Amino acid sequence: MPITRRLLRREIRYESAKEEETNILHHLGYYDKRTEFFSHLHNNQGWIQNTVAHHLNLNTPDLCHVSDIEDWLHRSFNVCVPVTIRPKGIKVILRLPLPYRVGEDFRPGNGDEKVRCEAGSYAWLQANCPDVPIPELYGFALSTVPSRYVPHRPARNEHAVTSSYLLLEYIEATTRGRMLSDTWADARIDIKRRMNLFRGLARILLRISQTPVPRIGSFIIDPKGYLVLANRPLSMEIQQLENEHIPTGIPRDYTYSTVDSYVTDVLDCHDNRFRHQPNAVNDLGDCVFQLASLAGMRTVSKSIFQKGLRRGPFVFSLTDLHQSNIFVDADWNVTCLVDLEWACALPVEMVRPPYCLTNVGVDELAASEYDPVRTEFMDALAVEERAVAVTAGHSNNSPPLLSEIMQKSWATGTFWYTLALSSPSGFLIIFKQHVRPLFCKDQDRDIGRIAAKKLSDKKEYDRHLQQAFEAKFQT
DSSP states (O other), rough: OOOOEEEESEEHHHHHHHOSSSSHHHHHHHHHHHHHHHHHHTTTTHHHHHHHHHHHTTTOOOGOOOOHHHHHHSSSEEEEEEEEEEETTEEEEEEOOOOOTTTTTTSSTTTHHHHHHHEEEEEEEHHOTTOOOOOOOEEEESSSSOSSOOOOOOOTTTTOOOOOOOEEEEOOOOHHEHHHHHHHHHHHHHHHHHHHHHHHHHHHHHHHHTTTBSSSSEOOOOOOOTTEEEEEOOOHHHHHHHHHHHOOOOTOOOOBBBBHHHHHHHHHHHHHHHHHHHTOOOHHHHHHHHHHHHHHHHHHHHHHHHHGGTTTTEEEEOOOOOOGGGGTTOOEEEEEEOOOOOOOEEEGGGOOGGGGSSSGGGGGGGHHHHHHHHHHHHHHHHHHHHHHHHTOOOOOTTTTHHHHHHHHHHHHHHHHHHHHTTTTTTTHHHIIIHHHHOOOOOHHOHHHHHHHHHOOOHHHHHHHHHHHHHHHHHO
16 A cells, blocks of 8 residues: 655655656655754754854853754755844854755765855855845854854864854844745735835845956855855755766866856756656656757757857856845835855856746746736836946946846847756756747747648659659650
8 A cells, every 4th residue: 555755845645756857766865864963953952052152252152042943944955043142132043054955975065065155155245245135144164174254262062063054143023024925925016015126136136246256156265264266156956966866077166267168067967967867757758858958958058148248247146036035124125135055156147037026936937927027127127227337437338237138138038048057847848938949939830730841842852853863764
C-alpha cells in the first residue's frame, strides 16, 4: 500500500511525486535533516549566546535571550534565530545557511561561500549606497574562520556549532514597516500605494546602478577583511543545482569580463541539469524538445545581447527582490530590503523590473498580464532617472540611461532570454513561449501547414526533376 512521505512544507504520495519535475527523491531527506539541524542548534543555545555577545561586545552572554524554536524564521536556504538583548529589548538575528539546502555535502564550503558573498553584499551597499535601506550587519563568521569584519576577542565555545553565520539587525514591524507580502493581495489595487512602491524601488535600482563594477561576479570579504569582487556570481540557481548533486563547472574564484563568457557557462549549467538530474525528461519527445531548446538558446545568444554592451557596464543586482524581502510602511514607501544572499554583479541587460510585481512564478508569467504593471514601473523609473540625469548633467554623449536599456530589452525579447537563463524550472517553458517565437514567428503559427506545404513542394520537385531527365533522354 502506498505511503505518505514528508516534504519540508507538505506531505506527498507516490501518485503526486511521480508527476513532479523536481527531484523528489532528494527532497525527501530534507524534513529529517531540518529536524536534526534545528535540534542541534537548540541544544547549543549557549553557543548562540556567546556568539551574539562576542559580536556585540557584551560582557555577559546571559543578557542574550534565544527565542523558542517555534519563533525561528526559516525559508528555503536559511534559518534565522531571533535573539533579544536584555534589558533594553533590542533584537538581532543570527542567520545560518541550511547545510542540506546549499549543497554542503556535494560541494563542501558552499555554506561558507554563501555567507561570504552575503556579507560582501552588505559591505558593498553600506560603502557605496548608504542611503539604500538594509539591516545592519554586526558581524559574520565562516565554519572554521572567525570574522575579521569587526575585530573582537574569540568567543567562548566557538566551535560548538560548526556553521557559518551572519549576525544582523532584526527588522521590527512596529518601527520599520511590514513585509510587502502581508498587504499585497488587498492593497495592490491602490494606485497611490503602488506608485509609492514603484518609485521607491526605482530610486534604489538607480542608486545601485550608478556605481558600475568591473566584472561579473560576487563581492566577498576576504580573510584579511578586504572587500573584493573575487567570487563567481553566486545565484540561487547555482546552489540549487549543486545541492541536488548537479555539477555547475564554475569554480568559486571565477569572475567574468564579458557577457558572452558568462552566458556560455550558465547554459552549461542547464546542460548539466539535463544530464545529471535523474528525472529530467518524461519521454522521448520531451527529451528531443529539451535538447532542441538548449541548442536554440545557444544559437540565438549572440543575437540577443547588444554588441556594444558585451564588455559592460556591469552593475550590482538584487536578484531575489520578492514581496517578502521588501518592507514598506502603511503607504508602501520602501523602508528596508532584506535577504541579500543572491545579490551579485551582472550585465546591465540582465537588470529587469521585479517579476514580484505579479502574483505568479517565472514559468507562469504572461506578457499580456505582466506588461501593464511593468509599464507602470518603467514610467516611475523614467521619471526618477530624468531627475537624476538633470542633477548629474546628463548629455547626449553620456552612457545610455538604464530605463532605455531595460525598455529595449523588453522590446527585443532580451528580457525573456535572461529570465530563462536564470530559471532552471522555467527555462523550457519560457524558451518555448517567449524566446523561440522571436526567431520563427511564422513557423510557429501553423507548423503543420508549413510542413505539409514543404513536403508537397518536394514531391512536385521530384516530379519535375523526373520529367526533365525524361525530356533530355528523348532529345
